Amino acid sequence: MFDEVKRQALSRAHLLYGANPLPKEIQERLDLELGSIKSNGWDSVYVIARKLADKSRKYGYMTGFRGCIGSSLVAFLMEITQCNPLPQKYYGFNIPFETFAGVDFNKELDITLNVAYDIHKEICEYLDELLKEEGIDKNGGDIDQSNGIYNFKRTIVSKEGKKLATINIVSHKLLMPLKELCQLTKHFPRLIRPDEDVREIVDLLIKEEFYIHINLERVLDIISKIEIDTFEKLVILQGLLYAAVTDNCIGDILLARTSDLSQIISHRDDIMIFLMQKGIDRVTAYHIMESVRKGKGTTEEMDDIMREKNVPDWYIKICNHIDYLFPKAHNVGYAILEYQLAWYGIHYPEEYAKVMEKWRV
Numbered sequence: 001m002f003d004e005v006k007r008q009a010l011s012r013a014h015l016l017y018g019a020n021p022l023p024k025e026i027q028e029r030l031d032l033e034l035g036s037i038k039s040n041g042w043d044s045v046y047v048i049a050r051k052l053a054d055k056s057r058k059y060g061y062m063t064g065f066r067g068c069i070g071s072s073l074v075a076f077l078m079e080i081t082q083c084n085p086l087p088q089k090y091y092g093f094n095i096p097f098e099t100f101a102g103v104d105f106n107k108e109l110d111i112t113l114n115v116a117y118d119i120h121k122e123i124c125e126y127l128d129e130l131l132k133e134e135g136i137d138k139n140g141g142d143i144d145q146s147n148g149i150y151n152f153k154r155t156i157v158s159k160e161g162k163k164l165a166t167i168n169i170v171s172h173k174l175l176m177p178l179k180e181l182c183q184l185t186k187h188f189p190r191l192i193r194p195d196e197d198v199r200e201i202v203d204l205l206i207k208e209e210f211y212i213h214i215n216l217e218r219v220l221d222i223i224s225k226i227e228i229d230t231f232e233k234l235v236i237l238q239g240l241l242y243a244a245v246t247d248n249c250i251g252d253i254l255l256a257r258t259s260d261l262s263q264i265i266s267h268r269d270d271i272m273i274f275l276m277q278k279g280i281d282r283v284t285a286y287h288i289m290e291s292v293r294k295g296k297g298t299t300e301e302m303d304d305i306m307r308e309k310n311v312p313d314w315y316i317k318i319c320n321h322i323d324y325l326f327p328k329a330h331n332v333g334y335a336i337l338e339y340q341l342a343w344y345g346i347h348y349p350e351e352y353a354k355v356m357e358k359w360r361v
Contacts, residue, residue: 002043005074006034008050012077017090026086033074033097036105041158045165048130048156049080049111055126056115060179064114064172064337070329071100083332093235095269099327103286109165114172116179124152124169135159174337177359181344184351189343195230201342202228202237208345208356210338214241221251232261234339238331239266244323253318265318267328268293278309295323
């Protein structure tokens with residue numbers, strides 16, 4: 001099964017980035033991930049996730065995702081996720097594999113896929129079929145329902161009894177109008193860093209109350225400080241909207257370094273990437289990121305390490321006002337979905353209004 005994972009990943013990597021040899025940093029990332037997949041026995045997890053995504057596509061739906069699975073280049077190349085974690089020059093979002101696999105690249109994986117409401121039951125049944133085929137016992141409860149969202153969970157265990165991963169299948173309403181709009185217009189918005197139309201799309205998202213559960217003043221305050229004119233900034237907006245902070249420090253985050261997007265903390269991964277750029281070693285940067293994103297702030301030892309590497313005091317202060325941050329891949333996934341829907345609102349307003357009226361929550 002590992003050979004199949006490797007074949008699929010390398011085949012699409014060469015399709016996207018050229019024949020042998022691949023660019024060095026892409027090859028190194030692939031070697032890291034494939035080595036981790038092989039040593040941990042994750043190949044069955046990746047294959048199952050790919051088959052679930054394929055099944056959803058056969059019903060005419062894209063598969064969305066939650067959480068940090070988009071931190072894996074192999075998952076992107078296998079078309080499990082639409083999030084490309086490579087550096088920006090490869091049309092990626094610069095996301096470390098550690099966010100998904102842990103600092104030692106061996107943690108229990110957590111994969112959550114969003115599927116359309118009307119096929120949720122079928123996809124859940126298909127997951128159990130795949131587990132049966134692989135000789136994996138069913139572990140986990142039945143479908144749970146909360147606030148109109150259905151969640152189905154299964155645990156993947158190796159034949160040796162090692163817990164490898166948890167797969168969650170979550171129902172999502174917005175995938176249904178997206179499919180209908182695609183069929184109605186015979187068009188689909190391109191997905192590779194779509195910067196055009198972003199200003200208009202953000203205006204539409206606010207007008208259509210996509211952020212209805214977020215304080216509107218917070219939304220407008222962020223937009224007033226950052227001109228949301230690229231998809232990367234739309235992802236930053238998504239992260240800032242859902243960041244849990246004390247003392248309403250979102251304004252401090254933005255005012256500190258609005259001209260340098262690399263210094264804006266909008267996702268947990270931003271911390272690790274920034275600290276490594278400052279010269280802090282990978283393991284320490286990871287542990288600081290994890291402490292901050294869990295709301296534990298930084299220790300004196302962490303502060304000393306950061307100051308030794310000339311991390312600004314304002315940055316350290318903000319780290320201690322954060323209660324929780326999503327992984328960047330999570331917000332990329334939702335930014336893609338919102339962009340795709342709003343794109344129809346810009347280019348096919350009549351069809352969009354008709355379809356969204358039916359599916360509006």
